[in-house]
Amino acid sequence: MFPIKLIASKKTKSYFLGKNQNKFAYTLLAPTLIFLALLMIYPLCWTVGMSFTDKRVGLDATFNGLANYITLLKDPIFLKTIVNTLIYTACAVVLKIVLGMVMALVLNSKRLRARSLMRSLLYLPWALPTLVSIYAWKWMFSDVGGAINFILQKLGFINQQIGWFSTVTLAMISVVIVNVWRGTPFLGISILSGLQTVNQDMYEAASIDGANAWRQFWSITLPQVKNVVLLASIITTIWTLNDFEIIWLLTRGGPDNGTQVFSTLSYTYGFLNRDLGLSVAISVFTLPVLIFLVGIAAKKSMSDSAE
Amino acid sequence: MKTKKIIGYIGLYFLLAVMLLITLFPIYWVLVTAIKPNAEMYNIIPNFWPENPTFAHLSTLFGKYKFAAGIKNSLIVSIVVSAVTIVFSFLAAYALARLKFRGRGGVLRGILYAYLVPKAVLFIPLYMMVSSLGIANTLGSLILIYPTFTIPYATWMLVSYLKSIPVSLEEAAIIDGCNRWQSMLKIVLPLSMPGVVSTLIISFTLCWNEYLYAMVMIHDKAAKTMPLLLSEMIVGDVFAWGPLMAGAAVASIPILILYLFGSSKMVGGLTTGGVKG
Numbered sequence: 001m002f003p004i005k006l007i008a009s010k011k012t013k014s015y016f017l018g019k020n021q022n023k024f025a026y027t028l029l030a031p032t033l034i035f036l037a038l039l040m041i042y043p044l045c046w047t048v049g050m051s052f053t054d055k056r057v058g059l060d061a062t063f064n065g066l067a068n069y070i071t072l073l074k075d076p077i078f079l080k081t082i083v084n085t086l087i088y089t090a091c092a093v094v095l096k097i098v099l100g101m102v103m104a105l106v107l108n109s110k111r112l113r114a115r116s117l118m119r120s121l122l123y124l125p126w127a128l129p130t131l132v133s134i135y136a137w138k139w140m141f142s143d144v145g146g147a148i149n150f151i152l153q154k155l156g157f158i159n160q161q162i163g164w165f166s167t168v169t170l171a172m173i174s175v176v177i178v179n180v181w182r183g184t185p186f187l188g189i190s191i192l193s194g195l196q197t198v199n200q201d202m203y204e205a206a207s208i209d210g211a212n213a214w215r216q217f218w219s220i221t222l223p224q225v226k227n228v229v230l231l232a233s234i235i236t237t238i239w240t241l242n243d244f245e246i247i248w249l250l251t252r253g254g255p256d257n258g259t260q261v262f263s264t265l266s267y268t269y270g271f272l273n274r275d276l277g278l279s280v281a282i283s284v285f286t287l288p289v290l291i292f293l294v295g296i297a298a299k300k301s302m303s304d305s306a307e
Numbered sequence: 308m309k310t311k312k313i314i315g316y317i318g319l320y321f322l323l324a325v326m327l328l329i330t331l332f333p334i335y336w337v338l339v340t341a342i343k344p345n346a347e348m349y350n351i352i353p354n355f356w357p358e359n360p361t362f363a364h365l366s367t368l369f370g371k372y373k374f375a376a377g378i379k380n381s382l383i384v385s386i387v388v389s390a391v392t393i394v395f396s397f398l399a400a401y402a403l404a405r406l407k408f409r410g411r412g413g414v415l416r417g418i419l420y421a422y423l424v425p426k427a428v429l430f431i432p433l434y435m436m437v438s439s440l441g442i443a444n445t446l447g448s449l450i451l452i453y454p455t456f457t458i459p460y461a462t463w464m465l466v467s468y469l470k471s472i473p474v475s476l477e478e479a480a481i482i483d484g485c486n487r488w489q490s491m492l493k494i495v496l497p498l499s500m501p502g503v504v505s506t507l508i509i510s511f512t513l514c515w516n517e518y519l520y521a522m523v524m525i526h527d528k529a530a531k532t533m534p535l536l537l538s539e540m541i542v543g544d545v546f547a548w549g550p551l552m553a554g555a556a557v558a559s560i561p562i563l564i565l566y567l568f569g570s571s572k573m574v575g576g577l578t579t580g581g582v583k584g
Contacts, residue, residue, distance in 0.1 A: 024487055025408035032399040032458055033414070036421050039455050043432035044424070050432070106322050111315065118323065120566070122330050127566050129516040131534045132555040136333040139340060139548050145349040147336055181329070213315075235423065242425030244519050249538060263427035270431050271523065283428040294423045298416050 051281040057274040068281035077257050078265065078282070085261040087172065088247075089240045092179040096240075097233055099180065100187025105217075107188070108195040119189070126185035134249045137178045141165065141250075168258030171251050175259055178246050183239070187232050194228030195221065227300060234297045238290065262286050337559075340552035341365070348548060364549035365557075374554055376529070377536035382561075384449045384532060385514035391450075392457040392510045393503060399458075400465030401491050405477070415466070422459035426519050429455065434523045444527040452520055457510040464509070468502030469495065508565045515562065533558050 051068055055061035072078045106112065107119055125133055140147045141164040152158045164174045202220050211219065222229075244263040247253060253260035253268065260268075262282055270279030340348070341364055343357040368374045402408070403415055433455070437448040472495060480490040496503075518534040525531055531539075537558065540551045 021406050022408045025402040025406040025411075028398040028402040028406075029414060032395045032418075032462060035395065035454060035458065036417070039433070039436075039452065040421050040424060040429065043429055043436060046432045046435075047428065102322065103326060106319060106326065109319050111319055112323070118327075122326060123566075124334060125330060127512065127562055128334070129534065129555075129558050129562065131516070131518055131537050132337065132559050133333065135537065135551055135555055136337045139552065140333060140336055142548075145353055145548070147332075147353055147355075150353050181333070238423050238425065242427040244427050263425070266427060266431070276431060276435075280431050283431070286428065290423075290425070290428070294420050297423065298419050301419065 047280045048284055048287075050277055051284045053277045055277040057271075057276060061277065064277070068278045069285075071278060072281055072285070077260065080257055081260045081262060081265045081282075084172070084257075084259060085241060088176060088179075088243075088259070088261055089237060091172075091176045092183065092240050093233060093237050095176070095180045096183045096187050096236055097229065099184045100191055100232070101229070103184060103188030104191035104195055105221075107192050119192070123185045123189060125182050126189075130182065130245050131249070133182050134178060134246055137174075137181070138250055141174055165251050166255065168255060171255060171259045175247050175250050178250065179240060179243060182246070183236055187229075187236060190232035191225055191229055194225035198224045231297055231300045234293050234300070238293050238297075241286065241289070337552045337555050340548055341556045342553075343549065345549060364553040367547070368550045368553045368557065372536060372540060372550060372554070374533070374536055374557065377531055377533040378557070380446055380530060381515055381533040384446055384453065385511045387450050388453040388457055388514045389507050389510040392454055392461050393507055395454070395458050396461035396465050396506065397496070397499075397503065399462045400469055401495065403462070404466045404469035405474075405491075405495075418459050418462050418466075421455070422463055424455075426456070430519055430523050433520070437524055444525055444530055446530050448524045449514075449517075449521060449532070452524070453514050453517060456517075457513055460513070461506045461510055464506045465499070465502055468499055468506075472498050508568070511565065512562055515558075 050061065052063055052065060053061035054064045054067070103122055107115060107122070112118065143149060143161050143163050146164075148164070149158070149161050152162075153160075162170065165171045198221060203216055206216050206220060242263050243261065244267065247259055247261055247264050248267065251259045253264040262285070266279045266282040269275050269282065273279075339355070339357060342360040342362070343354060344359050344361045344363065347354045347357060347359070399418075403411065403418075433452055434443075437443050437452065440448075440451075442448045442451070476498070477490045477494055480494045481487075485493065516534065517532075518538065521532045521535050522538070525535060533554075537551065537554050540547045540554065
């Protein structure tokens with residue numbers, strides 16, 4: 001990786017080795033590291049600290065031990081939120097992986113024409129502002145003038161207008177649909193970049209040996225893109241677990257807290273009920289899972305970068 | 308064998324057609340709604356093509372909803388943050404990609420952690436920090452906060468990009484008498500322009516689309532960014548779908564231009580650089 005051995009002259013050697021380089025590296029890194037320490041590490045520590053207090057907006061904080069955590073564990077809404085978050089994340093992530101894989105395979109097909117145009121078009125949901133996609137779907141889901149009810153009626157799937165946000169199940173299905181629509185291109189393009197590195201000769205050998213397309217997919221394609229799929233899945237899981245905009249703007253966590261997830265509940269407790277201590281305790285609850293997931297992602301992606 | 312091939316073609320293009328339909332229909336619906344007169348908006352049978360296209364929603368958007376102010380605010384924040392980000396991140400990425408120093412692995416891991424820390428965890432402490440600094444309700448608060456998600460991302464992207472630039476060019480420059488700063492700024496920086504540009508585009512997009520922090524930090528009408536103005540077109544159960552969709556279309560334009568401009572580089576994001584298949 002580093003050109004240490006390639007450089008003969010003593011003068012240049014000192015630029016790549018020794019104390020000089022530590023100093024130069026830290027000089028270059030200083031702005032970024034100081035910024036991240038002040039605006040990420042410090043606030044994160046503060047979050048953890050504040051979760052042990054009864055801090056409310058505009059009032060002083062007093063230490064109250066584990067009271068917030070006990071309140072949360074006794075709070076039926078919080079328990080419901082855990083279940084909702086898991087359902088939302090599991091459904092959305094699985095769908096995004098499957099559809100992302102399909103998208104990547106289609107885009108990677110040798111028979112496909114206008115590949116880069118197709119790729120750009122299918123990538124659009126990921127590039128558009130989140131709010132644009134959320135409101136586009138909210139309008140399509142609308143029971144007055146909405147396109148989805150009309151299309152489903154025309155196709156004969158339903159025979160009356162559906163209030164997409166009116167029951168818990170339908171509301172959950174709706175937010176998952178929007179999340180999947182928006183998030184699939186990330187998986188698709190990531191997996192595509194992995195597919196492009198798969199050795200093509202293996203397919204030829206496999207088809208001579210009589211392996212069909214399905215068999216080739218499981219035995220050749222999947223093992224080779226496993227790491228990319230895994231990394232992209234972990235990243236998308238982290239994002240989905242903490243998704244705020246889609247649920248907040250579509251359902252506000254309703255009906256009857258049926259789509260309430262960690263981030264929306266944390267916002268509700270913190271900014272609507274003004275109970276900051278309780279609100280950050282929710283965030284702290286999610287941290288172990290988060291650290292675990294980022295840990296795997298780091299391990300997966302650093303195997304290449306940290307040598 | 309031949310029929311199999313034909314079935315393959317049909318299957319492929321059928322899948323592609325379904326995906327394109329699902330991907331593009333909502334976008335099409337936004338555009339159609341943006342130019343559809345209110346009279347056609349709530350028909351029992353929706354118009355899939357407006358009979359009397361109108362620019363009324365656009366003028367409501369810029370008149371009544373003062374959308375231009377939101378766009379201006381969003382542009383200021385996005386441009387300033389992207390510019391600051393690229394400076395910080397380029398320097399950091401150069402160190403991480405090119406220099407050997409103690410703690411390199413740890414810093415790299417820290418950048419990745421920072422990239423993946425969700426906003427949902429940070430918005431309350433950041434809000435309190437901004438209020439105690441007395442800059443709540445200003446664009447300055449967003450300019451201070453947005454680099455928390457742009458810098459880690461940009462650094463990560465640039466590290467993988469910088470690694471793709473041959474080291475031998477730098478060696479040659481150093482042998483010719485450049486010092487490390489010169490070789491970084493005069494050799495590596497020009498060569499990494501494609502990476503820098505696409506990182507700038509993504510940073511801009513991340514800021515332009517941001518909603519949660521803006522909603523928490525900004526309550527003054529004057530400092531509201533474009534996403535906030537969009538979300539405020541919904542008051543209670545009254546939805547101004549026409550202007551809202553016109554706003555959505557307008558909000559997408561800069562992003563579409565940028566992506567068209569840099570589309571060949573817009574692949575993969577984090578996973579492109581981070582992993583070997």
